[in-house]
Structure formats: C-alpha cells, structure tokens
Amino acid sequence: MQDAPQAVAVTGASGYIGARLLKKLEDEDAFRKLVAIDTSPPPAPIHNMAVYRRDVTQPIDDALLQHRISTLVHLAFISRRGRNRREVAAIRQTNLDSLNSVLESCVRAGVNHIIYLSSHTVYGAHADNPIPLTDEAPLRPLADFPYGYDKFLAEQALQEFAEQHQDKKITILRSCVVLGPTANNYITRALFRPWLLGVQAYNPPLQFVYEDDLARVLTTVIRRGVPGVFNVAGDGVVYYREMADIIHSRLVSLPAFLAYPLTQLTWNCHIQRDSTASGLNLIRYPMVLSTGKLHQVTGYRFWHTSMEALTSFANSSLLYKDTA
DSSP: OOOOOOOOEEEEETHHHHHHHHHHHTOOOSOSSEEEEEESOOOOOOTEEEEEETTTTTHHHHHHTTTTTTTEOOOOOOOOSSSSHHHHHHHHHHHHHHHHHHHHHHHHHTTTTTEEEEGGGGGGOOOTTOOOOOOOOOOOOOOOOOHHHHHHHHHHHHHHHHHHHHSSSSEEEEEEEESTTTTHHHHHHHHOEEEEEETTOOOOOOOOEHHHHHHHHHHHHHHHHHOOOEEEOOOEEEEEHHHHHTTEEEEEEEOOOHHHHHHHHHHTTOOOOOGGGGGGGGSOOOOOOOOOOOOHHHOOOSSBBHHHHHHHHTSSTTTTTHHH
C-alpha cells in the first residue's frame, strides 16, 4: 500500500480502454498530472493532461521525467490479427518491442509501478480447464490465436523484468472481453456478428466486464499501488446461445467434424479474417475466471454483471457497425 501517485502516464491513451481510464482519472482529486501517450490524438480533452503523440517503440524517458511519473499503465497493443504468418510475426514483434521500450524508459525515468492489461486468453481454451480459473492457473495460450499468445509473451517479459528489477511493482490484470455502450473494436467486431457459428452440444458460459468497471479497477490499482496478478470479470456468466439471442444473431450450430474444416476453409479462402479453425475452441471450451483474489486484495466489487455488460452493448447503436 502507498499514497496515491501524483502523476500517472498511460500508453495507448487514445484507445477504447485508455480513453475510459483517463476520463475516470480526471474525476480523481489525488492526481497532480495525467500524461497521455499515443500516436493518435485523444478522443476528448481531459483536464490537466499532457499529450504526447509518440510511437512507444521509441524511448519516452523525457515525458516520464518531465512530469515525474511514478505509475505507468501500458495499454498500447495491436490487437488485430495479421492476415498471414508474416503479418502475425510483425505485429507480435511490434507489441514486444513496445513493451520492452516502455519498460526500459520506466527504469531510466524512475517509474515505480507498472500496470499491464493482459487477457484471460493467456489461459487457453482447453477441454480440461477448471471452472473457475484462478490467478494461479497455468498459462496455456493457443499458439494459433495470436492475441492470447502475444499477451502471454508479454507476461513472460514482465516476469523477467520483475526478477531483474525487484524494486519495481508490477501489476498484471487478466481481463475477459470488455463491453459497454462505446465498445467498437477488433474484438467486438469479430465476436458480435449478424450470424454466429456454434459447435453442436456445446453451450459454454462466457464472461464480460463493463467498460467503466475496468476503468475503476485500474484506478483502484493505481491509487492503492497494488502489485500482483489479478483476474478481471463481471459477476455471473452468459451462455453462448443466450448471448446469440440477446444480440439478435442467428446461431448456426454444426457438429465439430464440420465446423472446424469449414472455419479453416473460409479462413484460407479469405471469406472471413476473424479466426482459423482453432478459434472454435474459444466458443467450445470456457475460460471462466475467479475474481476472488481481486476482491480480497483491493476490496473492489463490480458495479455491473456480465449480463449487464453484454446488454448495454447490445442496446447501443454500435452493435454490428462495420461488421459486414
């Protein structure tokens, strides 16, 4: 536990989560300065915020030093899937280069606390996954699901960094899918479509976290200086078929022996660019998170359930936007 930091920096500040976080931090009285770092301008002005249009694969020491940053939230991450192996490898390298560059800048600038937003997909979608998955569960990401595998590699880099710099506090938040009225990104466009493919005999439970809940979790971790690894998910679950009804999506259920080769064929023929056949494991084998550790350590209680996060998105005008 520590006094709230006076100055906080956020990379990827203009993205979906970054913008929500900065808006939440603006409402807090404890922060002397906010620093937004992104290649794109912020979507809305924030009081007492310095903006740096930077590619974080390059050093950001000067910005961190100038404002005496003590806590940095690293949200900069390319989430879209590459169209081929070459592009997947290039995106992966950029994500790792960004993280390593930011960590090196934090060392040189004396940043004490680094917070990283990871994903529940680092656990991997496997038939033998326990329900629920605790924060101590082994990480088994799907090699053919780049988003989760890149987050896994980032966590490995952070673990190595923590061992080399034991004076630094590292926090990793493994979040499920983030939803809310303003959600409109690669992940939501891939997951929510006018039609969904299902695997017969499987109706897995899913979790979602409301966008403002995640911003509040991040703010709590920043304010209290809490290190460690924590799962993040709204209370309760929504079953896959139930989700299809809520978002008014047509669910096409096929036996596994047809669903997998069909998905791979549509990927190979560029009919869809969301997932290879292995992505079906994500809607077949659930990754249900236990958030007991987060509750115990921070005392945070989610304001919205998984169902409420989903319905808030389903009721927004962004559903199915640009998904055709």
